Amino acid sequence: MTTITAPRLSKAERTRDAVLAAAEDLFSERGFDATPLSAIGERAGIQGSAILYHFGSKRELYEAVLDRMFTPMLDDVNRQLHGDGSLPDRLGSITATMVRFAASRPAAARLVLREASPGSEAGDIVGTASQRQWSRFVDALAGEDGVDFDPLVVWNIVIGAICFYFAAAPTVGGLTHDPCDPQRAAEFEARMIHVTHTLCGFGQP
Numbered sequence: 001m002t003t004i005t006a007p008r009l010s011k012a013e014r015t016r017d018a019v020l021a022a023a024e025d026l027f028s029e030r031g032f033d034a035t036p037l038s039a040i041g042e043r044a045g046i047q048g049s050a051i052l053y054h055f056g057s058k059r060e061l062y063e064a065v066l067d068r069m070f071t072p073m074l075d076d077v078n079r080q081l082h083g084d085g086s087l088p089d090r091l092g093s094i095t096a097t098m099v100r101f102a103a104s105r106p107a108a109a110r111l112v113l114r115e116a117s118p119g120s121e122a123g124d125i126v127g128t129a130s131q132r133q134w135s136r137f138v139d140a141l142a143g144e145d146g147v148d149f150d151p152l153v154v155w156n157i158v159i160g161a162i163c164f165y166f167a168a169a170p171t172v173g174g175l176t177h178d179p180c181d182p183q184r185a186a187e188f189e190a191r192m193i194h195v196t197h198t199l200c201g202f203g204q205p
Contacts, residue, residue, distance in 0.1 A: 016054045018044040023065050028107035031114050032062055032122030062122065066129055069108045073101040074133055081140050087147070088202040092193040095158060099192055102166040103185040109167035112159070154199045162192060 022043035026035045037058055041048030055061040080093045102109045115122040134152065141147050165188060169175035177184055 012054070015044070015046060015050075019046070019051055019054060019061070020065055020068050023061055024069060024107060024111075027062065027065060027122075028111040028114065032058075032125075033120065037061075059121065059125065062125055063129070066126070069105065069111070070129075073097065078136065078140075081137065087144055088197055088200070091196055091200060095193050095196045096189050098159065098162055099185065099189040102162050103180050103182075106166045106180060109163040112163045113167050149200045154196070157199060158192065158196055161195070 019040060023035070023040045026040055026043065029035075030039075036048065037051050038048035040061075041051055044051075051061065055064060076097050077094050080090055080097065083090060083093075085093075112126070115126045134155075137155070138151050141151050164173065165175075166179050169179060179185065179188065
């Protein structure tokens with residue numbers, strides 16, 4: 001039997017991955033403005049100036065971090081939105097996907113909360129990327145029957161609650177348990193599906 005092995009990454013590819021991982025951690029911990037390239041380089045094990053060999057600017061690096069973080073989850077969301085099943089079932093599945101993503105990558109939830117304010121460079125980057133996704137989402141729902149709700153209002157509430165629960169509730173919300181604990185995350189997922197259905201006017205699924 002022939003064994004297929006994954007191709008080995010080049011040194012440049014390994015360095016690029018290390019930079020992205022370090023930038024993801026630091027951007028979510030400190031924010032875009034407070035994270036110099038030197039700190040990212042130190043964590044990645046290279047000179048900060050060497051980052052510009054792989055990414056043309058700090059903004060380009062930030063955009064690459066967002067893409068690395070969110071694209072797989074957003075692809076799943078779009079597949080579910082266009083999949084089979086009733087609209088309540090599909091929107092419930094989308095909510096579950098977002099909860100599971102935040103539970104597995106709370107750094108992403110921290111980044112969204114930290115950089116969601118418009119006016120800053122990071123806020124503008126996040127806002128531009130979000131607008132593209134919102135447009136796809138709203139356009140897809142425009143062709144559905146029974147959409148008597150404002151998708152932007154519903155999903156801003158849902159996403160905001162998810163990000164707060166996993167990123168901020170343990171420190172500023174008085175939460176006394178680990179939100180990423182599998183049992184707690186599953187309980188929160190069920191509550192958020194119910195909230196989604198309620199906001200959309202579907203009632204009890």
